[in-house]
Amino acid sequence: MEKSEFDLIKSYFAPLASGYEEAFDLLNDAALISEKPQASTVVTMDTLIAGVHFLMSDPAGDIARKCLRVNLSDLAAMGAAAFGYSLSMAYNSQIDVGWVKEFTTALGEDQQRFSCHLIGGDTVVTPGPLTITITCFGSVARHQCLKRNTAEVGEDVWVSGDLGDSAAGLKLLNKELDVSDAEARAQLIHRYRVPEPRCDLGIELLQNAISRTAMDVSDGLLADLGHIARASNIAVELYEDKIPRSAAFSALMSSSPDLGLALAVTGGDDYEIVFTSDPAQEQAIQELSRKLSLKLSKIGKVVSGHGVRLICRNGKTFLPTKAGWTHF
Numbered sequence: 001m002e003k004s005e006f007d008l009i010k011s012y013f014a015p016l017a018s019g020y021e022e023a024f025d026l027l028n029d030a031a032l033i034s035e036k037p038q039a040s041t042v043v044t045m046d047t048l049i050a051g052v053h054f055l056m057s058d059p060a061g062d063i064a065r066k067c068l069r070v071n072l073s074d075l076a077a078m079g080a081a082a083f084g085y086s087l088s089m090a091y092n093s094q095i096d097v098g099w100v101k102e103f104t105t106a107l108g109e110d111q112q113r114f115s116c117h118l119i120g121g122d123t124v125v126t127p128g129p130l131t132i133t134i135t136c137f138g139s140v141a142r143h144q145c146l147k148r149n150t151a152e153v154g155e156d157v158w159v160s161g162d163l164g165d166s167a168a169g170l171k172l173l174n175k176e177l178d179v180s181d182a183e184a185r186a187q188l189i190h191r192y193r194v195p196e197p198r199c200d201l202g203i204e205l206l207q208n209a210i211s212r213t214a215m216d217v218s219d220g221l222l223a224d225l226g227h228i229a230r231a232s233n234i235a236v237e238l239y240e241d242k243i244p245r246s247a248a249f250s251a252l253m254s255s256s257p258d259l260g261l262a263l264a265v266t267g268g269d270d271y272e273i274v275f276t277s278d279p280a281q282e283q284a285i286q287e288l289s290r291k292l293s294l295k296l297s298k299i300g301k302v303v304s305g306h307g308v309r310l311i312c313r314n315g316k317t318f319l320p321t322k323a324g325w326t327h328f
């Protein structure tokens with residue numbers, strides 16, 4: 001690296017904190033979060049590691065966007081509006097000033113888009129892979145949030161967007177899959193590199209009492225719905241033909257439908273929101289879908305029992321080798 005850590009902070013990170021007064025231009029030991037009356041602060045953290053969560057060959061700007069957006073996705077899952085984040089960067093010798101410039105430029109763009117500011121962080125060097133941790137702060141009305149343990153028998157299960165694109169994009173990058181359609185290829189790889197956190201959806205679900213139960217899909221739909229099922233002591237029944245998949249994904253997987261289904265429901269990296277709601281909310285959900293220009297699909301039911309069951313077109317239960325990503 002051509003610059004010291006202090007030069008890097010001053011040149012590239014302090015400007016990202018300039019809209020948040022209590023970050024003191026990153027010149028103190030810490031930032032303040034002044035609690036607002038009638039609000040609760042929501043806190044989430046995710047660490048992303050080169051080779052585990054993203055590829056070192058991904059553009060620096062896309063890595064920045066992904067690191068921030070996976071955290072924004074967790075805030076969305078709670079129904080919270082983000083206002084700030086802290087950022088720990090563990091660089092290695094592959095990183096130069098040009099890379100940091102690209103990284104921070106993209107962060108600045110995403111800050112504007114998602115209305116939040118950098119408020120602090122840490123800068124270190126590691127002998128290992130590039131490792132980036134973001135802690136993100138959001139706000140909800142006092143004590144109000146979406147949770148995982150409130151699903152009730154009789155509710156519908158909904159999911160935003162399309163599933164499987166990101167997992168397919170990674171397989172394209174890793175040459176485990178191939179597609180001749182350049183546009184479809186670029187679209188799927190973009191979905192892997194730059195997730196789209198469903199911030200407005202989470203906030204609307206909470207504020208309009210459309211749902212009490214939600215989470216974001218990071219490990220894979222079956223694994224993540226498993227957390228809701230366990231926490232709520234219910235079971236979930238899903239239907240294969242209701243699982244939303246993009247045209248690009250469906251075309252790519254047309255000759256291997258079993259792999260396609262497995263990628264969509266266990267591949268992970270989707271950063272879509274899965275939620276449950278009373279069937280009486282269906283019209284409100286359709287209206288919300290139109291308002292946000294966001295696909296919302298009713299994919300199953302909450303039933304009594306344990307676990308998550310995906311019922312295939314042939315009536316059989318889908319039995320995956322793994323319900324989703326696990327680190328161990």
Ligand SMILES: Nc1ncnc2c1ncn2[C@@H]1O[C@H](COP(=O)(O)OP(=O)(O)O)[C@@H](O)[C@H]1O
Nearest residue numbers: 043044045046070073074077215216217218219
């Ligand atoms: N090392 C840890 N220390 C404390 N809490 C943790 C740790 N790892 C995970 N958690 C908490 O456990 C919960 C589940 O974690 P995780 O699977 O990472 O959730 P998510 O997929 O939403 O990021 C979260 O509330 C998270 O804050």
Ligand SMILES: Cc1ncc(C[n+]2csc(CCOP(=O)(O)OP(=O)(O)O)c2C)c(N)n1
Nearest residue numbers: 046051052053054055218219267268269325
């Ligand atoms: C290079 C690479 N290999 C594999 C994956 C797949 N992958 C890695 S971590 C993960 C799950 C999400 O990450 P995690 O750290 O569990 O985030 P959290 O669930 O805490 O949000 C997935 C699907 C990837 N994104 N990139």
Ligand SMILES: [Mg+2]
Nearest residue numbers: 045046047074
């Ligand atoms: Mg996490």
Ligand SMILES: [Mg+2]
Nearest residue numbers: 074077216218
């Ligand atoms: Mg999550």
Ligand SMILES: [Mg+2]
Nearest residue numbers: 218219325326
């Ligand atoms: Mg995970």
